[in-house]
Amino acid sequence: MALVRLTDLLAPAQAGHHGVGAFNVISIEHAEALVAGAEQAAAPVVLQISENAVKYHGALAPIGAATLAIARASSVDVVVHLDHATKVELVFEAVRVGFSSVMYDGSILDYDRNVSTTAEVVRHCHAAGVDVEAELGEVGGKDGVHAPGARTRPDEALAFVQETGIDALAVAVGSSHAMTERSAKLDLDLIAELRAAVPVPLVLHGSSGVPDEEIVRAVRAGMTKINIATHLNKVFTDTVRARLDADPKLVDTRKYLGPARDAVADEVARLLRLLTA
Numbered sequence: 001m002a003l004v005r006l007t008d009l010l011a012p013a014q015a016g017h018h019g020v021g022a023f024n025v026i027s028i029e030h031a032e033a034l035v036a037g038a039e040q041a042a043a044p045v046v047l048q049i050s051e052n053a054v055k056y057h058g059a060l061a062p063i064g065a066a067t068l069a070i071a072r073a074s075s076v077d078v079v080v081h082l083d084h085a086t087k088v089e090l091v092f093e094a095v096r097v098g099f100s101s102v103m104y105d106g107s108i109l110d111y112d113r114n115v116s117t118t119a120e121v122v123r124h125c126h127a128a129g130v131d132v133e134a135e136l137g138e139v140g141g142k143d144g145v146h147a148p149g150a151r152t153r154p155d156e157a158l159a160f161v162q163e164t165g166i167d168a169l170a171v172a173v174g175s176s177h178a179m180t181e182r183s184a185k186l187d188l189d190l191i192a193e194l195r196a197a198v199p200v201p202l203v204l205h206g207s208s209g210v211p212d213e214e215i216v217r218a219v220r221a222g223m224t225k226i227n228i229a230t231h232l233n234k235v236f237t238d239t240v241r242a243r244l245d246a247d248p249k250l251v252d253t254r255k256y257l258g259p260a261r262d263a264v265a266d267e268v269a270r271l272l273r274l275l276t277a
Helices: 006-016 028-041 051-057 061-072 088-097 111-127 141-145 154-164 188-197 212-221 230-246 254-276
Strands: 020-024 045-050 078-085 101-104 131-135 168-170 202-204 223-228
Touching: 006 020, 006 078, 006 131, 006 168, 006 223, 020 028, 020 078, 020 230, 020 254, 028 045, 028 061, 028 230, 028 254, 045 051, 045 061, 051 061, 051 078, 061 078, 061 088, 078 088, 088 101, 088 111, 101 111, 111 131, 111 154, 154 168, 154 188, 188 202, 188 212, 212 223, 212 254, 223 230, 230 254
Parallel strands: 020 045, 020 223, 045 078, 078 101, 101 131, 131 168, 168 202, 202 223
Antiparallel strands: none
């Protein structure tokens, strides 16, 4: 279909009380798998490249260009999104490369500095037709903000949205990044309060640690964008490990990366069907 803006997906999803899946790209195989899964489910998808993935590759442009090319060839609508960028310069580079959405993460800053820097990012990105997700937190770093005990206050969330002009807000409601066990319990009452208070779509980070049924409840309570990374990395790695264990003499990378890509595509399709049911 097309490379689209984040609001093109989130606005109708919020209105229809369903979720949008956002999954992280580390390699070209990931990008291919995410789009293949979205096409299986006939659902739109967000492909996310994190600041950490950029560090892994040493530069944004190569993995960004490959992901954009895969997105533009898709038969479903795709957003290519910069995830958890703490450096304003990286955000501006993503805009130049052609990303349709960015997340500026100023959660390590104090509230006033987070507001002023996020507002600067919004002005620059909106002028280029790029949507902005941001994060509000009280404790340093993305792990702190999304530690199980961290919570976003609805009144502060509303003020932050009004003062910055962002298009989506990541909130802390009980999830945590990098969980390998799907055991997190979310504060569903707080999600409902945030949904009632905040005019823009809400984003759940750290969803890999959230069981299916809890994700569904979170969407019904008011979450719209659901970020899942570690869970899919586990699917990918488990498949590679099983393939190599089954054939210790295997050296052709296509013979284990291909099955891993297919396994991720199938899981993405399942998750997208769950979110859009």
